[in-house]
Amino acid sequence: MSKRPLGKGLDALLPALSINEDDKVVEIPLAQLRANPYQPRRNFNDETIQELADSIKEHGVIQPIIVRSVLKGYEIIAGERRFRASQKCGMATVPAVIKKFTDQQVMEIALIENVQREDLNAMEIAIAYQALIDQFSLTQEELSVKVGKSRSHIANFLRLLQLPEEVKNYVSRGTLSMGHAKAIAGLKDKKLMKALADTAIKEQWSVRELEEEVKKLEEKSDSKKAKQKAKRKDPYINELEETLRETYRTTVKIRHGSSNKGKIELLYYSKDDLDRLLELLQGKTS
Incomplete structure (x- = not known):
């Protein structure tokens, strides 16, 4: 058009x-x-x-x-x-x-x-x-x-249209401020939006307090996703990492990429620790 x-x-x-x-x-x-x-x-x-x-x-x-x-x-x-x-x-x-x-x-x-x-x-x-x-x-x-x-002003208001109907009504009635609504509008879970809005009203949270709560929930969600991703790792890779950790007595990460390529990461925590790992690696490869 x-x-x-x-x-x-x-x-x-x-x-x-x-x-x-x-x-x-x-x-x-x-x-x-x-x-x-x-x-x-x-x-x-x-x-x-x-x-x-x-x-x-x-x-x-x-x-x-x-x-x-x-x-x-x-x-x-x-x-x-x-x-x-x-x-x-x-x-x-x-x-x-x-x-x-x-x-x-x-x-x-x-x-x-x-x-x-x-x-x-x-x-x-x-x-x-x-x-x-x-x-x-x-x-x-x-x-x-x-x-x-400003364009950001327009975008912030349009984001409010993604809110659940109950939360939209809170904003329309003035029960929930624009700042509060903006804080939760970026979430994807509409039930969570509603729950946060209800709690913010009941507890009389400031916009900053609500933003902090949203941040905590997002961090918790990211951590949960990371753990789930780790659990989905190939059991064979997990076993190899454990064997290498015992051998080199340090944290070992095996990162498997595409086309059967990847890398092995060994962490060291000081110069002495680095020297120790180098000696072990040289001994293993000599």
């Missing part, structure tokens, strides 16, 4: 949400409004919505929302919090400016504006980034330029 440019770009799209003297403000019944289907925000803070509703009761909706006309009514492009707050305080209509936007522009505005202004929680940002990548066939590098963030 060929890559397409991201619409008109952020600089051209976001100013389109501003209201100027030529824009006509109309009162639209709340019943005729519906949310932007591309809105990445899944959670709206009830407390802040209530605060906004209290302000609207006293002062009204100071800044009109931006909408576009659709088949049945209007779709909110910008101002969903004002819409929700107006519902909460029982208003029948809300002031709005009707503008024309394509579906692509609506998606770009909804995703990029929210990500730029950091109105989303970590999981919503991750989902928004992935949606932009999928919708517009972008690389992580291209996306980083579009939203003005």
Whole structure:
């Protein structure tokens, strides 16, 4: 699939949400409004919505929302919090400016504006980034330029999408921080991710404490793999190593490579030990 440019770009799209003297403000019944289907925000803070509703009761909706006309009514492009707050305080209509936007522009505005202004929680940002990548066939590098963030920033958020659903919910609710989620996102075992997340929440671990626990588990896993690998070694090689250890009274490793080639390693721990081994080897070969 060929890559397409991201619409008109952020600089051209976001100013389109501003209201100027030529824009006509109309009162639209709340019943005729519906949310932007591309809105990445899944959670709206009830407390802040209530605060906004209290302000609207006293002062009204100071800044009109931006909408576009659709088949049945209007779709909110910008101002969903004002819409929700107006519902909460029982208003029948809300002031709005009707503008024309394509579906692509609506998606770009909804995703990029929210990500730029950091109105989303970590999981919503991750989902928004992935949606932009999928919708517009972008690389992580291209996306980083579009939203003005570093590539590592993009990669860290996208890694959150590998978390189990329960852990994603912790991050969405704010029970688990982005730092905590990032610490466990690199693990492969989803059950282990969930267990660590639960323990981190229960024990109120700091991000550093969780990172240390992950490090210990990774080291333990590496050690276990090394032992399993050693156990799988050819019994004949094991027997030869033991015979050579007894003969030379030192650690001996036989490393078998491809094409029946390999090497024998004898460890020494001092110059005297080296001289001793050399004498034994010369004696064995003379």
